[in-house]
Amino acid sequence: MATNPVPDHVPPEMVRDFSLFTSPGMPPTPDGDPHAAVACVHDGPPIFYSRYNTQDGRGTWVITRAADQRRVLRDAETFSSHRSIFSSILGENWPTIPLELDPPAHGVFRSLLNPLLSPKRVLALEPAVRERAVELIERIAASGTSCDVMKDFAFPFAVSTFLRFLGLPDDRLDTFVGWGKDLLHGDDKERPVAARTIVAFIDELAAMRRQEAVDDFMTFIVQAQVEGRRLTDTQVRGIGVLVFVAGLDTVAAAIGFDLAYLARNLKDQQLLRSEPDRIPLATEELLRAYPPIQLIRVATKDIDFEGAPIRKGDYVSCATMIANRDPAEFACPNTIDLEREDNRHAAFGYGPHRCLGSHLARREIVIGLEEWLARIPAFRIKQGTAPITSGGHVFGIENLILDWS
Amino acid sequence: MRIIVQKAKCQGHARCAAQAPDIFKLDDDGYILLGDIEVAEGEELPASRAVRSCPERALELTRCAL
Numbered sequence: 001m002a003t004n005p006v007p008d009h010v011p012p013e014m015v016r017d018f019s020l021f022t023s024p025g026m027p028p029t030p031d032g033d034p035h036a037a038v039a040c041v042h043d044g045p046p047i048f049y050s051r052y053n054t055q056d057g058r059g060t061w062v063i064t065r066a067a068d069q070r071r072v073l074r075d076a077e078t079f080s081s082h083r084s085i086f087s088s089i090l091g092e093n094w095p096t097i098p099l100e101l102d103p104p105a106h107g108v109f110r111s112l113l114n115p116l117l118s119p120k121r122v123l124a125l126e127p128a129v130r131e132r133a134v135e136l137i138e139r140i141a142a143s144g145t146s147c148d149v150m151k152d153f154a155f156p157f158a159v160s161t162f163l164r165f166l167g168l169p170d171d172r173l174d175t176f177v178g179w180g181k182d183l184l185h186g187d188d189k190e191r192p193v194a195a196r197t198i199v200a201f202i203d204e205l206a207a208m209r210r211q212e213a214v215d216d217f218m219t220f221i222v223q224a225q226v227e228g229r230r231l232t233d234t235q236v237r238g239i240g241v242l243v244f245v246a247g248l249d250t251v252a253a254a255i256g257f258d259l260a261y262l263a264r265n266l267k268d269q270q271l272l273r274s275e276p277d278r279i280p281l282a283t284e285e286l287l288r289a290y291p292p293i294q295l296i297r298v299a300t301k302d303i304d305f306e307g308a309p310i311r312k313g314d315y316v317s318c319a320t321m322i323a324n325r326d327p328a329e330f331a332c333p334n335t336i337d338l339e340r341e342d343n344r345h346a347a348f349g350y351g352p353h354r355c356l357g358s359h360l361a362r363r364e365i366v367i368g369l370e371e372w373l374a375r376i377p378a379f380r381i382k383q384g385t386a387p388i389t390s391g392g393h394v395f396g397i398e399n400l401i402l403d404w405s
Numbered sequence: 406m407r408i409i410v411q412k413a414k415c416q417g418h419a420r421c422a423a424q425a426p427d428i429f430k431l432d433d434d435g436y437i438l439l440g441d442i443e444v445a446e447g448e449e450l451p452a453s454r455a456v457r458s459c460p461e462r463a464l465e466l467t468r469c470a471l
């Protein structure tokens with residue numbers, strides 16, 4: 001695994017034995033804390049080279065300071081986000097949109113999509129989100145004093161909210177979750193199969209909406225015009241695939257890590273249960289502590305960055321979990337302080353690609369925690385069970401068995 | 406107290422408006438409106454909290470009334 005040769009231009013002393021995929025705590029680990037495990041990079045230099053740091057096993061530069069990550073992510077001219085992260089799994093080369101378009105093309109599509117997930121629009125979606133949370137949690141509360149949060153709440157809640165946004169029915173929810181798992185956490189055989197399946201599904205959905213319009217996201221996309229022209233099939237696919245994948249795993253993982261934290265920290269759990277007004281602020285701290293995503297950019301030209309000779313074509317990693325534990329930016333970064341106020345965390349990224357779904361994601365997490373704490377009494381991790389966590393391109397938590405007997 | 410808004414830096418996180426919705430007005434996409442903001446007396450605390458929560462450093466506090 002971690003045996004890629006070091007490219008000639010990388011000075012050997014800048015290579016470190018660190019990887020979001022293979023370092024200790026990154027492969028699936030019972031009772032792991034992968035976010036805390038990566039914080040150790042702050043004892044080292046601001047930039048170094050990792051030989052194995054993407055899902056397809058490539059080396060990347062790793063930027064550790066939040067301020068430097070901001071520099072990279074704002075400078076799309078030097079650090080492009082076009083790397084065919086999805087289509088390369090299929091041996092193809094088309095961008096997911098808007099993620100893999102650089103400005104100015106990025107802005108055109110971003111403006112098209114922004115209103116669909118603006119703070120105002122999310123406000124209108126909220127009652128349905130809350131209703132779904134209540135329904136799931138009441139079912140759990142009525143059926144016993146223990147459950148697997150991931151399977152019984154986090155995934156169905158996040159994914160059905162999101163399917164509703166896309167205009168898709170709930171009945172294939174488990175199938176979609178399975179595709180997402182294979183795509184993000186599967187092996188070299190499972191990933192292309194999942195990617196192919198998702199593309200076929202999005203293409204088919206687009207074709208259906210072209211034939212018959214309904215009031216949903218995909219209809220909006222196939223009817224949309226950019227600079228006076230309808231979108232091409234590849235553009236429609238690029239948007240559909242991205243939005244589908246972006247909402248599958250991230251919110252569920254966040255809710256899982258958050259409830260695992262609260263299950264292990266009963267004082268904080270009790271504080272939020274008795275004073276639910278604190279949940280929005282606490283959610284920001286939990287987003288800081290447990291963000292799921294590593295951002296990757298490709299250098300478009302040679303550049304020396306903080307002493308590192310970055311060459312055209314090199315990959316540059318800006319991991320949100322690393323930025324969020326930067327001691328230059330956060331006092332006591334490894335302490336989780338639910339009342340933290342100075343908290344400009346990077347969970348949703350920085351710069352023009354700032355998460356399009358952030359306003360929805362944030363409200364889903366807040367509502368999920370509010371309704372959970374209002375309905376489930378003091379809970380802990382069930383004795384004899386251990387949540388399995390993993391690092392990687394999207395950090396995850398597989399299972400979380402809670403007990404409130 | 407006055408807040409200098411660098412609109413070009415705003416990426417629409419909407420963290421400022423979440424802290425102080427009456428002080429920080431967003432457009433329909435969730436990005437801050439153009440123009441500096443005069444903060445009324447008594448609103449300094451939420452205003453400065455909001456400034457400190459902007460991930461893009463698009464907001465800056467100044468005490469002198471230019």
Ligand code: HEM
Pocket residue numbers: 081097098099100110117162242243246247250251254291292293295296320346347348349350352353354355356357358360361362
């Ligand atoms: C807690 C949940 C989530 C987290 C932590 C998260 C995080 C992120 C991050 C860090 C980026 C920037 C990627 C980059 O710059 O390379 C991003 C982009 C994006 N996210 Fe999310 N996301 C979440 C949920 C969602 C949801 C629910 C949706 C859709 C409804 C969504 C849609 C998108 C889209 C479309 C982009 C690309 C935006 C662009 O390129 O302009 N995300 N997300």
Ligand code: SF4
Pocket residue numbers: 414415416417418419420421422429435436437458459460461462463464
């Ligand atoms: S917090 Fe900053 S980036 Fe976000 S909307 Fe306000 S000004 Fe814009």
